[in-house]
Amino acid sequence: MFYLRTCILFLFLFLFPFCVFAEDGSQLWLRFPNVKNGISTDKIISKGKNPTLDIAKKELTTYWQGQAVELRTEKSLKNLKDGYTIISGLDKIIISSAKETGLLYGVYHILRLQQTQSDLTHLNITEKPSYDVRILNHWDNLDGSIERGYAGHSLWKWEDLPGTISPRYEAYARANASIGINAVVLNNVNASPNMLKNEYLIKVKALADIFRPYGIKVYLSVNFSSPKVIGGLENSDPLNKKVQEWWKQKTNEIYKIIPDFGGFLVKANSEGQPGPQDYGRTHADGANMMADVLKPHGGIVMWRAFVYSASPEDRAKQAYLEFLPLDGKFRDNVIIQIKNGPIDFQPREPFNPLFGALKKTSEMVEFQITQEYLGFSNHLVFLGPLFKETLDSDTYAYGKGSTVSKVTDGTLRPAKLTAISAVANIGDETNWTGNHFAQANWYAFGRLAWNHQLGSDQIAGEWIKMTFTDDKNFVNPVKEMMLSSRETAVDYMMPLGLHHIFAFDHHYGPEPWGNIPGGRPDWMPVYYHKADENGLGFNRTQTGSNAVAQYFPPLNETYGNIETCPENLILWFHHVPWKYTMKDGKSLWDELCYTYDKGVKNVREYQKTWDRMEPYVDAERFHHVQSRLKIQSKDAVWWKDACLLYFQTYSKMPIPYDIERPVHELEDLKKIKLDMKHHN
Numbered sequence: 001m002f003y004l005r006t007c008i009l010f011l012f013l014f015l016f017p018f019c020v021f022a023e024d025g026s027q028l029w030l031r032f033p034n035v036k037n038g039i040s041t042d043k044i045i046s047k048g049k050n051p052t053l054d055i056a057k058k059e060l061t062t063y064w065q066g067q068a069v070e071l072r073t074e075k076s077l078k079n080l081k082d083g084y085t086i087i088s089g090l091d092k093i094i095i096s097s098a099k100e101t102g103l104l105y106g107v108y109h110i111l112r113l114q115q116t117q118s119d120l121t122h123l124n125i126t127e128k129p130s131y132d133v134r135i136l137n138h139w140d141n142l143d144g145s146i147e148r149g150y151a152g153h154s155l156w157k158w159e160d161l162p163g164t165i166s167p168r169y170e171a172y173a174r175a176n177a178s179i180g181i182n183a184v185v186l187n188n189v190n191a192s193p194n195m196l197k198n199e200y201l202i203k204v205k206a207l208a209d210i211f212r213p214y215g216i217k218v219y220l221s222v223n224f225s226s227p228k229v230i231g232g233l234e235n236s237d238p239l240n241k242k243v244q245e246w247w248k249q250k251t252n253e254i255y256k257i258i259p260d261f262g263g264f265l266v267k268a269n270s271e272g273q274p275g276p277q278d279y280g281r282t283h284a285d286g287a288n289m290m291a292d293v294l295k296p297h298g299g300i301v302m303w304r305a306f307v308y309s310a311s312p313e314d315r316a317k318q319a320y321l322e323f324l325p326l327d328g329k330f331r332d333n334v335i336i337q338i339k340n341g342p343i344d345f346q347p348r349e350p351f352n353p354l355f356g357a358l359k360k361t362s363e364m365v366e367f368q369i370t371q372e373y374l375g376f377s378n379h380l381v382f383l384g385p386l387f388k389e390t391l392d393s394d395t396y397a398y399g400k401g402s403t404v405s406k407v408t409d410g411t412l413r414p415a416k417l418t419a420i421s422a423v424a425n426i427g428d429e430t431n432w433t434g435n436h437f438a439q440a441n442w443y444a445f446g447r448l449a450w451n452h453q454l455g456s457d458q459i460a461g462e463w464i465k466m467t468f469t470d471d472k473n474f475v476n477p478v479k480e481m482m483l484s485s486r487e488t489a490v491d492y493m494m495p496l497g498l499h500h501i502f503a504f505d506h507h508y509g510p511e512p513w514g515n516i517p518g519g520r521p522d523w524m525p526v527y528y529h530k531a532d533e534n535g536l537g538f539n540r541t542q543t544g545s546n547a548v549a550q551y552f553p554p555l556n557e558t559y560g561n562i563e564t565c566p567e568n569l570i571l572w573f574h575h576v577p578w579k580y581t582m583k584d585g586k587s588l589w590d591e592l593c594y595t596y597d598k599g600v601k602n603v604r605e606y607q608k609t610w611d612r613m614e615p616y617v618d619a620e621r622f623h624h625v626q627s628r629l630k631i632q633s634k635d636a637v638w639w640k641d642a643c644l645l646y647f648q649t650y651s652k653m654p655i656p657y658d659i660e661r662p663v664h665e666l667e668d669l670k671k672i673k674l675d676m677k678h679h680n
């Protein structure tokens with residue numbers, strides 16, 4: 001009896017925690033809950049040995065439960081790049097690719113099909129990636145902190161590297177490979193010059209060695225002043241021969257250590273970062289200097305277009321004004337990395353007018369997965385629809401149908417190399433992203449970088465089935481919640497084209513009244529919403545900043561005319577009278593009130609939806625998401641009250657009587673100084 005009790009106690013104490021840990025989110029979408037083991041090695045037909053193939057085989061022997069699998073390297077499939085074909089019959093699946101990485105991607109493809117209960121017997125699939133470089137940008141600092149990171153500290157343990165290798169490095173590489181991500185910038189664009197010191201390059205090599213078999217190349221953000229700061233040179237002028245020589249030597253050193261190094265990402269002359277303009281040179285001078293030394297090694301420069309200064313010019317226009325005159329002046333291994341919108345990763349922005357405007361220069365999109373402006377890791381906001389909105393936006397640069405995806409993927413402007421990037425939301429928290437649902441945004445970026453034609457609906461569906469369960473009682477309501485969640489966040493934060501009315505610096509809560517005396521005007525919310533007795537919104541038409549002129553016809557006219565401007569961007573482009581009649585017959589003021597209210601109501605609905613999901617989810621993840629939704633609900637009310645009570649001081653109109661009354665006093669809201677630890 002004693003023996004039996006001890007056994008039960010042992011089972012409880014030691015095995016039960018493992019069952020629970022299995023659902024702590026650490027396995028992401030690669031849980032394979034029903035798989036005990038995969039196929040035996042004799043059911044895998046493959047010639048050759050290679051570390052990438054070894055991983056592919058290991059995945060099959062661990063998780064694949066179907067037919068025999070043949071992995072074929074086919075040079076004739078070169079046109080698919082690192083894509084692949086999958087052909088299946090009843091007793092065998094053949095995956096073919098010109099590259100081993102393609103075979104690995106093919107294996108993850110069939111595993112995804114298996115996990116999502118698809119028919120595996122009549123497959124005839126051809127996959128070619130939309131972009132060559134599918135890259136995550138980490139804004140991780142050398143001290144372990146992450147700029148705009150909401151999931152703990154950096155994954156990269158610089159102090160321990162290269163001696164101690166965390167198992168999470170490989171788990172990270174595997175997760176990326178499973179969705180086709182093949183590149184990573186390890187460090188913050190606000191880059192420490194120390195990153196290029198030999199002592200760090202050796203650490204970078206350790207990571208590159210782990211990532212390589214998963215098809216992932218490493219890139220670094222570089223500080224433009226590195227020659228001066230760590231090289232001891234007099235300056236970092238790109239036309240100074242000594243500076244050029246320094247970059248050449250440094251680049252040679254990097255390639256000696258990491259032969260397949262990807263290249264540099266540069267934030268220059270932006271938000272206080274050094275750059276070529278410090279020496280009267282242009283962005284092209286700076287980028288080309290680096291491109292020239294990377295070229296012999298096959299490396300590239302991703303030069304960011306996120307530039308704006310405290311000038312009186314509308315911030316939304318500045319990147320375009322700065323970069324357009326440089327079109328055609330960049331080397332062919334430079335890609336201009338452009339944020340999806342012209343301001344800064346707002347809940348909704350029109351697409352950045354630079355897309356399609358640079359006709360002789362390669363361009364790539366930069367998205368933000370980390371939710372700097374979308375409630376950090378507290379709010380459930382699925383970003384698939386936001387990414388799609390930009391990629392599917394028609395720039396009209398080459399006539400109708402010139403979507404952002406087509407001007408960046410090589411379709412309309414052949415480019416040597418195409419790329420797409422996003423700022424990662426990954427940290428060292430057990431569930432990687434802080435909120436379980438934020439994993440879906442990492443997943444969505446990877447899937448869209450691989451195939452920008454995929455719909456948000458499909459991506460969300462795949463992710464839910466793999467991450468939670470394929471029970472349709474769970475999948476359908478949760479998918480519905482995810483798909484509407486971005487619009488909901490826009491509704492309770494910044495509807496109708498409002499933007500950047502966040503609390504200063506931390507960008508979490510509302511501060512539409514923000515106007516620090518003597519502060520930089522373009523860092524103040526009042527600059528963006530321009531509320532006054534007449535109305536609300538930024539006049540960017542011909543009578544205002546004329547930012548509309550940066551868009552190709554007919555968009556300049558569509559956006560420039562208040563009657564034709566899409567209402568979800570109306571306050572981005574127009575200063576709209578409070579009593580202006582919207583398409584549904586309501587006044588602008590009423591529309592604003594009802595939209596904020598709708599945002600709040602939807603989050604309350606999400607809470608109900610989620611609570612009903614309890615039977616289908618493990619307790620740990622259920623409670624985690626439930627508690628985050630409570631925060632989101634409270635925050636939504638906070639946003640609604642702050643914005644409506646503040647804007648009401650200008651509109652002087654009543655909040656429609658059939659919507660929930662504010663529960664805060666405006667003066668109390670103004671006093672809130674956020675305890676970031678609580679919200680982080």
Ligand code: GCV
Nearest residue numbers: 139147148189190267306344
């Ligand atoms: C890395 C915004 C963010 C900054 C970020 C910057 C950028 O301004 O608030 O934290 O800096 O964008 O993208 O460079």
